[in-house]
Amino acid sequence: MQDVLAVVTVVVVGLMVGVEFAVAVFVNPILDRLPDDGGLAARSDGARVLGKVMPFWYIGSVVLGAVWAALAWGGAGASVIATGTALLVLSVVMSILLLVPINSRVATWSHEGAPADWKQQMRRWERFHYVRVGVIVLAFALFAVALV
Template identity: 30%
Template sequence: MIDGPILFAAVLLCGLLAGNEVATLIAFHPVIRRLPIRAQVEVEQSLTRLLGVIMPVYMTATLVATIGAAFATLGTPAFVFALLAAGAIGLMLVITLTQNLPLNKRTLDFPPDGDERSWSEIRRRWERIHLVRVILDVSAFACAILALAAR
């Protein structure tokens, strides 16, 4: 059946995305915060540029896989879980587009010798919003696993 490979792709992509975002939350950003302000700005700007190329493809592929999983499982017990996974990824993308991307622009525009307080405000807001995204990504991963198990 076609639902097996699609569900596997959804689980794989959701898991990789959740793992990436959790690592960003609990490892990368706490370490970056310990650097001197100029180094923080330069590292965040480099990461933002790199991830600005990678993540749109990665997140879109995850959304497509979870939507595909929902369609592939229509009428089965797995459908609700697949739909929830797609919904969580979709909501995460809306938050990314409306909240994180404007902050990413501010990060890229911030002068390396800029005001530390202004920098901290940008980054704290980004991290609070990112926490919500991480919760949605981990929830999507759990729902994708449950969809696979329910098929």
């Protein structure tokens, strides 16, 4: 049971890391290069779609990590799993305090209704997002180490 949970946790967190990494490194830079603020509508749509999915993915990852840590408690690797889970909790707190407020505004923007400083707000979101990606990559690495 614990082995299956470990694999599921690593896969779920790994996929989440892949999505968030792709957004940071590929998707947003591509959107930034679109002419005439063409990326604004795509960012707004992305904020709406991912804003609905990602909370479940993050919380689900925390729950999987917590259950895995509880089952492994007292055994080899339990502290590594617990640390990975704590990092996922940190990523959720960062999301709620730093990224969600900006994302909620972005989800309402359109070409006609974006504030004048929308690009600066996106840069701020991206800086926070890079840090969050680093945190979840580290959590994933810890889970992968604990799995092997």
